[in-house]
Amino acid sequence: MQSELVLGILGGLLAIIFSLMRVFVYPVLAIFLGESVGDPIFIAGLAWSGIFGSIFSIVGGAIGSKPKVGGAIMLIGAILVLVSLVGSLSFVLNIIPFILILVGSIMAFRRKPKVVAVFTLTQPIPAQLPSDLSRAEYAILRAVREGFVKPKDIAKYLIMDKKEVEIEIEKLKLKGYLSKDGKLTLKGLETVQ
Numbered sequence: 001m002q003s004e005l006v007l008g009i010l011g012g013l014l015a016i017i018f019s020l021m022r023v024f025v026y027p028v029l030a031i032f033l034g035e036s037v038g039d040p041i042f043i044a045g046l047a048w049s050g051i052f053g054s055i056f057s058i059v060g061g062a063i064g065s066k067p068k069v070g071g072a073i074m075l076i077g078a079i080l081v082l083v084s085l086v087g088s089l090s091f092v093l094n095i096i097p098f099i100l101i102l103v104g105s106i107m108a109f110r111r112k113p114k115v116v117a118v119f120t121l122t123q124p125i126p127a128q129l130p131s132d133l134s135r136a137e138y139a140i141l142r143a144v145r146e147g148f149v150k151p152k153d154i155a156k157y158l159i160m161d162k163k164e165v166e167i168e169i170e171k172l173k174l175k176g177y178l179s180k181d182g183k184l185t186l187k188g189l190e191t192v193q
Contacts, residue, residue, distance in 0.1 A: 004111065007104030008061015008074050012054035015081045015097035019050030019071030022084070046084045050094055057101040060108070064181030078102045107135055130191065132175055136160075138191070141177055142167050145192045 017045040023044060056077030063070035085094050127136055133141075139158055148154045151169060155162040172178040177188035184192070 002111075002173055004067070004070065004074070004104040004105045004108040005061045007100045007107070008057045008070075008077075011081070011097040011100030012056075012061070013029075013079065013105060014100070015050045015054035015057065015077075015084070015094060018097065019047040020091040021093070022050065023047040047085060049080050050084035050097075051100070052076040053082075053084065054097065056080060057104070061104055067108045067111040074105035074108060078105055093145045101111065118158065133177070133191065134168075136164075137168050137172055137177070140165060140172065140181060141184065141188050144148035144178065147187070149182060 011191060016038045027040075027043070054077065057074050058077075060070045060073030060075075060077055063073065078098055081094055081098045081101060085098065087094065125138055129135065129138055143157050146157075148157050151165045152162050153168075154160075155165040158165070167181060169178060170190070173180060173182075176185055177191060179185050
């Protein structure tokens with residue numbers, strides 16, 4: 001389980017609990033302690049801010065496939081929970097969910113999406129390749145044809161070592177299959193067609 005999911009859900013649940021406490025428990029305690037309850041609309045608005053912030057936080061934490069989107073949604077939730085801190089010290093409890101949600105949001109922004117790379121050619125590698133072309137070089141040409149440009153991306157896609165991919169790319173450039181900037185030449189394109 002991803003930690004930003006845990007932090008988003010935990011922070012969201014705590015924010016809901018503390019926001020509901022703000023609406024139902026705090027006024028009763030304030031009356032017994034002789035304090036002023038304050039404007040009920042203002043208190044309800046702060047509580048709703050915390051509740052909406054917690055919903056955003058839980059949804060943002062649950063979006064694991066797109067960490068930047070999830071992080072942005074969690075950040076909105078953290079800001080809404082922060083807004084609910086305004087008012088009186090009785091709502092200071094929402095500092096805990098705010099910190100949890102903010103940390104989860106930062107972790108989601110910093111996390112890179114996992115690249116699930118399974119090399120499957122739509123067409124098998126032909127039995128007859130040009131004499132100067134190895135099967136690995138052909139696979140790299142196919143990866144370039146499918147839109148991969150950087151050696152590290154090609155290496156992830158083919159489940160190969162990055163250094164080996166760089167060596168093979170240089171060979172393909174020398175043989176005329178790839179241009180100097182790593183794009184397919186006419187010779188390379190005709191080979192992978």
